[in-house]
Structure formats: structure tokens, C-alpha cells
Amino acid sequence: MYPIVEKKQLSKNVTQLRIKAPLVAKKAKPGQFIILRVDEKGERIPLTVADSDPKQGTVTIIFLEVGKTTRQLGTLKVGDNLENFAGPLGMPSDVKKYGTVVCVGGGVGIAPLYPIVKALKEAGNRVISILGAKTADLLLLENEIHAFSDEFYIATDDGSKGHKGFVSDVLQQVIDKHTIDLVMAIGPIIMMKVVSALTKKYNIKTLVSLNPIMVDGTGMCGGCRVSIDGKTKFACVDGPEFDGHKVDYDNLMLRNRRFIHAEGEACKLAGDQ
Numbered sequence: 572m573y574p575i576v577e578k579k580q581l582s583k584n585v586t587q588l589r590i591k592a593p594l595v596a597k598k599a600k601p602g603q604f605i606i607l608r609v610d611e612k613g614e615r616i617p618l619t620v621a622d623s624d625p626k627q628g629t630v631t632i633i634f635l636e637v638g639k640t641t642r643q644l645g646t647l648k649v650g651d652n653l654e655n656f657a658g659p660l661g662m663p664s665d666v667k668k669y670g671t672v673v674c675v676g677g678g679v680g681i682a683p684l685y686p687i688v689k690a691l692k693e694a695g696n697r698v699i700s701i702l703g704a705k706t707a708d709l710l711l712l713e714n715e716i717h718a719f720s721d722e723f724y725i726a727t728d729d730g731s732k733g734h735k736g737f738v739s740d741v742l743q744q745v746i747d748k749h750t751i752d753l754v755m756a757i758g759p760i761i762m763m764k765v766v767s768a769l770t771k772k773y774n775i776k777t778l779v780s781l782n783p784i785m786v787d788g789t790g791m792c793g794g795c796r797v798s799i800d801g802k803t804k805f806a807c808v809d810g811p812e813f814d815g816h817k818v819d820y821d822n823l824m825l826r827n828r829r830f831i832h833a834e835g836e837a838c839k840l841a842g843d844q
Contacts (some may be wrong), residue, residue, distance in 0.1 A: 572651070573592050574652050575649050575651050575653070576629060576649065577651070577838075578647075579627075585636070585637055586634060587633045588647070589631045590653065592630045593628030595610045595630050596625050599623040602687060602812055603663050605617070605630065606618075606655070606788045609640060609647070609654040611654050615788070617788055619632075619682065621630070622680040622686055633679065633711065635679045660807060662810060664778075665812075667694055669691075669696055669753045672696045672700070673701065673753070673763075674755045674756075675700075675703075675742060675755065675758070676702050676716075676757055677704070677758025677760055678705075679711070680758030680759065681702055681716070684757045687757075688716050691755075700717070700719075701727075701742060703725070703727065703758070704723050706754075707732035709726070726740065736764065737764055751775050752775075752776070756777065757780040760820055760824050761820075763820065767818065777815035778812050778814065779812065781797055781811050781823065783806050796818070799813050800817035820825070
């Protein structure tokens with residue numbers, strides 16, 4: 572069993588949990604993920620590691636309460652236990668000194684971006700961070716990411732904080748001012764698609780972290796397959812990070828909508844119980 576040692580409500584539907592999982596915390600690196608089950612009858616869901624503390628033996632996860640399991644996860648309290656907490660899984664981020672790196676995070680994708688920003692800065696890079704959300708109330712980890720950024724920008728759809736518009740607008744301004752060696756983008760698929768299209772025009776190396784539907788997390792089921800440069804890859808073992816210029820985003824969006832109806836029915840049933 573894996574006890575919850577801390578819980579924070581970051582916004583209306585976004586929750587942060589710190590889980591006691593010493594073996595996972597000891598090995599977890601930026602970019603990797605875990606798969607958990609709330610109870611023995613629960614489904615397996617993947618969540619990217621938002622932070623880990625080997626000394627405390629804890630792993631932090633941040634999630635949007637959108638489906639049956641994440642809503643159930645959000646009802647748990649400090650002292651409650653998770654049935655399973657497996658990881659770390661996936662390939663870690665390739666952290667090294669690139670030069671000037673722009674880290675772009677959107678929505679809940681800001682959470683897994685944080686440990687990458689921190690690691691890239693500690694590796695000696697000049698880090699420029701751009702965070703985006705629909706509104707200021709939905710921005711995550713501003714202070715934490717700002718602390719490891721040489722330049723820091725915010726974009727909100729409604730203009731409630733920072734630039735009124737999209738992260739791609741701010742990225743264009745940064746590209747106009749700086750020579751960029753790498754762009755790292757994590758967020759909604761459409762955001763990563765737009766960012767990748769922009770950086771491709773300037774031949775800027777771009778990495779994105781993909782979040783396809785995943786079941787076992789070990790490459791056996793094939794559920795998380797993605798099309799990269801016309802070839803099939805599995806996000807759980809080949810990723811989750813890939814060359815943003817080679818991702819078939821339309822295929823990814825189509826596959827991620829595959830079980831929307833079933834998820835809606837599951838949420839209705841859970842509400843009736």
C-alpha cells in the first residue's frame with residue numbers, strides 16, 4: 572500500500588498528492604511516469620512524475636479530475652492508501668547542456684514540465700519558460716518554475732494574466748529575440764502541434780511529451796502506440812518524449828477520443844453509486 576502524505580488543491584479541478592513510495596522516489600527522473608490503481612478493482616492510469624524526493628521517499632503527482640478514476644483519486648485524503656503505484660516508467664528526459672532552452676507548458680502539462688525545467692537549469696542551460704492556461708486561476712507551479720528560469724512568461728486565453736493569447740505567440744517573440752537550441756513542450760495535443768509547426772519553420776530542435784491512452788505501461792498491450800515519422804512507436808517504452816516535428820498529431824488526437832463515450836458512461840455510473 573502507498574499512503575498519501577500530503578494533499579493540495581491547486582485549482583478547482585486540479586489536485587496535487589504526495590505519495591510515500593521510497594523505491595519509486597529513489598529511481599525517478601524527470602520525464603518519467605508512474606501507473607497507479609486507487610483500489611484492487613480500479614483501472615490503471617498513468618501520471619507523469621511532477622517531483623520526487625529520495626530522502627523523504629515521496630513522489631508528487633498532479634492531475635486533472637476529469638474521468639472516473641481521477642475523480643475518485645481526488646476524493647482521497649491524507650492517510651488514505653493507493654493499492655498500486657508502479658514506476659518509474661518510460662524513458663527519462665535527455666538532460667544535458669544544450670545552451671538556450673525554451674520550456675513551454677500548457678494546462679496540466681505544466682506539472683511534468685517542472686522537474687525538467689529544474690534539471691535543465693542545474694545542467695547549466697539558459698532556461699526560458701512560457702506557461703499557458705485558459706485563465707490565471709488555472710496556472711500551476713508559477714513560483715516553482717520561475718525560480719529556475721532566466722526568463723519567465725505567462726499567456727492566458729482570456730488575458731487575466733500575462734499575454735492575452737497563446738503560448739505560441741510568446742514563443743514567436745522569444746524566437747525573434749534569441750537563438751534557441753532546444754524547445755521542450757508539454758501540454759494539450761493541439762498546443763504541442765502548433766508549437767512544433769512554429770519551431771519547424773526555424774529548424775529548432777523540439778521535444779514533446781505525449782500522453783496517449785495507456786494500459787499496461789510496459790509495451791505489451793500496444794494501446795499507447797503513436798505514429799512518429801510514419802513509424803509506430805509505443806509512448807510507454809519509446810517515450811513519452813519524441814521529436815515534435817515527426818509526430819502525427821491528428822492521429823494522436825483521434826486515438827485519444829476513442830473512449831470518450833465509455834468514459835462518460837463510467838462517470839455517470841460512478842455518480843449513481
